[in-house]
Amino acid sequence: AQKITQTQPGMFVQEKEAVTLDCTYDTSDQSYGLFWYKQPSSGEMIFLIYQGSYDEQNATEGRYSLNFQKARKSANLVISASQLGDSAMYFCAMREGSDSGGSNYKLTFGKGTLLTVNP
Amino acid sequence: GAVVSQHPSRVICKSGTSVKIECRSLDFQATTMFWYRQFPKQSLMLMATSNEGSKATYEQGVEKDKFLINHASLTLSTLTVTSAHPEDSSFYICSARDTTWWNSNQPQHFGDGTRLSIL
Numbered sequence: 492a493q494k495i496t497q498t499q500p501g502m503f504v505q506e507k508e509a510v511t512l513d514c515t516y517d518t519s520d521q522s523y524g525l526f527w528y529k530q531p532s533s534g535e536m537i538f539l540i541y542q543g544s545y546d547e548q549n550a551t552e553g554r555y556s557l558n559f560q561k562a563r564k565s566a567n568l569v570i571s572a573s574q575l576g577d578s579a580m581y582f583c584a585m586r587e588g589s590d591s592g593g594s595n596y597k598l599t600f601g602k603g604t605l606l607t608v609n610p
Numbered sequence: 611g612a613v614v615s616q617h618p619s620r621v622i623c624k625s626g627t628s629v630k631i632e633c634r635s636l637d638f639q640a641t642t643m644f645w646y647r648q649f650p651k652q653s654l655m656l657m658a659t660s661n662e663g664s665k666a667t668y669e670q671g672v673e674k675d676k677f678l679i680n681h682a683s684l685t686l687s688t689l690t691v692t693s694a695h696p697e698d699s700s701f702y703i704c705s706a707r708d709t710t711w712w713n714s715n716q717p718q719h720f721g722d723g724t725r726l727s728i729l
Contacts (some may be wrong), residue, residue, distance in 0.1 A: 538717040
């Protein structure tokens with residue numbers, strides 16, 4: 492079974508509108524972390540936002556917010572006021588287990604969602 | 611902020627050649643680095659965890675003798691693709707985390723990746 496599921500291969504949004512990218516996860520660990528990364532066509536991976544399993548409030552970073560619904564095991568990324576530069580591949584990733592050492596920090600990535608922002 | 615440098619950014623070489631890719635953490639120490647492989651339009655797949663001063667930990671299905679990893683210092687890990695063949699052509703990307711901060715909020719920082727093309 493996939494640990495990270497991103498059901499939207501592609502999404503389109505009009506400039507200045509908000510968009511939600513879906514991510515569901517599967518883990519039996521109580522302690523875990525969820526990350527979103529952006530990958531432009533040039534290939535680099537850009538960290539956007541993090542949500543810890545024990546965090547009670549949804550994470551926010553500028554125009555990015557994470558809609559964390561623990562019971563449903565979902566961690567959707569919301570991008571507000573979309574910009575043309577937001578067009579990229581977006582990956583949801585999970586770190587399982589507590590952060591007790593480097594080897595426990597490996598990430599499992601979803602298949603990604605290609606976001607296209609239209610002018 | 612934390613920066614990871616990866617070199618070279620692009621390699622084109624003949625079949626049978628060995629190719630070395632370097633991953634450096636520029637402003638922090640990383641006892642652990644990670645090597646990923648990404649095929650076009652697909653997700654990142656973890657190949658191995660590189661541990662400073664010890665052997666790398668390889669994911670299931672990754673050939674240890676094919677993909678040699680050396681982590682000789684706290685700021686440098688190298689991946690050598692030995693006797694490369696066309697099927698090894700892919701995008702290879704490394705990541706590292708600042709392990710001086712024992713805080714699971716710290717994300718992995720990625721290099722810009724290496725596009726390897728074997729003719």
